Amino acid sequence: MIRKLHHNAYRCRDSEETRRFYEDFLGLPLVKTLELGQTKTGRATETLHTFYRLDDGSHLAFFETDDLPFDFKPQHDFDLHIALEVAAEVLEPMLARGRERGLECRGPSDHGMIDSIYFRDPNGYVIELCAKRQDHDAQMDPARNGARAALDSWTARRVAASSSA
Numbered sequence: 001m002i003r004k005l006h007h008n009a010y011r012c013r014d015s016e017e018t019r020r021f022y023e024d025f026l027g028l029p030l031v032k033t034l035e036l037g038q039t040k041t042g043r044a045t046e047t048l049h050t051f052y053r054l055d056d057g058s059h060l061a062f063f064e065t066d067d068l069p070f071d072f073k074p075q076h077d078f079d080l081h082i083a084l085e086v087a088a089e090v091l092e093p094m095l096a097r098g099r100e101r102g103l104e105c106r107g108p109s110d111h112g113m114i115d116s117i118y119f120r121d122p123n124g125y126v127i128e129l130c131a132k133r134q135d136h137d138a139q140m141d142p143a144r145n146g147a148r149a150a151l152d153s154w155t156a157r158r159v160a161a162s163s164s165a
Contacts, residue, residue, distance in 0.1 A: 004056070004057075004058060005058045006058060006059065007051060007058060007059035007060065007061040008059075008060060008061065008082070009049070009061040009062065009063060010060075010061070010062055010063070010082075010123065010125060011062070011063050011064075011065070011070045011072070011123065012050075012062040012063065012064050012122075012123050013064070013072055013122065013123055014064065014122070015033075015048050015050055015062065015064040017122045018050070018062050018064075018121070018122055018123065019050065020122075021121050021122050022052045022060065022121070023052060025097070025098070025101065025103075026084070026127070028052035028053060028054060028060065029052065029053055030050060030051070030052055031051050031052065031053045031059070032050070032051040032059075033048060033049065033050050033051070034048070034049040034050075035047070035048055035049075036048070036049060043067075044067075045065060045067050046065065046066065046067065047063055047064065047065035047067070048063070048064045048065075049061060049062070049063050050062050050064075054084065060082065062123075072123055072124050073124050074120060074124045075124050075125055075126055076126075077118070077126050077128075080125060080126065081118075081125065081126035081127070081128050082125060082126070082127050082128065083116070083128040083129075083130050084127065084128065084129055084130070085129075085130055085131070085132065086129045086130070086131055087131060088115065088131035088132075090129065090131070091107070091108055091115060091116075091117050091129060091131055092108075094117060094129055095107060095108070095117045098117075098119050103119050103120065104119065104120040105117065105118065105119055106118040111130075112133070112139060113132065113133055113135070113136045113139040113140060114130040114131060114132055114133060114136060115130065115131050115133065116128050116129065116130040116131075117129050
C-alpha cells in the first residue's frame with residue numbers, strides 16, 4: 001500500500017538559482033544532492049539531483065542536466081503547478097515577501113476549501129501556497145461531496161460531445 005509521497009522531481013535550469021528560491025525564499029532546506037555520471041541504463045550523463053524537505057518529511061526534487069532537451073517556459077496553472085500547504089497566517093507575509101523580491105505573484109484566491117497565493121519559480125513552474133479552511137476535511141470527503149458522481153457526469157458529457165462531433 002502506498003504510504004505517502006517521498007518526492008516529486010522536476011527539471012531545473014540552474015541548481016543554485018533553484019536553491020535560492022526553494023531554500024532561501026520558501027524555507028525548504030536542501031537536504032541531499034546526488035551527482036550522477038551515469039544513468040541506470042549505462043548512458044553517460046552530467047546531472048545534479050537535489051532534494052528539499054517539507055515539514056512532513058516529503059521532498060521536492062530537481063534535476064539539472066544538459067544531456068536532454070527540455071523547454072523551460074512559464075507553465076500554465078492547469079498544466080503544472082506545485083501546491084504546498086501552509087498555515088493561514090503565512091499567506092499574506094509570503095505574498096508581501098514575494099512582491100518585495102520582484103517575483104511574479106498572484107492571489108489570494110478563494111477555492112472554497114483552501115485559500116491560495118501563487119509564485120513562479122526560476123524554472124517557470126507555478127508554486128501555490130495554500131491554507132486549509134476550517135471545513136477543508138469535510139469538503140474533501142468523497143462520501144459527502146459527490147466527487148465520483150461529478151467525474152462520471154463530466155465523462156458522460158465528454159463522451160456524448162465527442163460522439164456528436
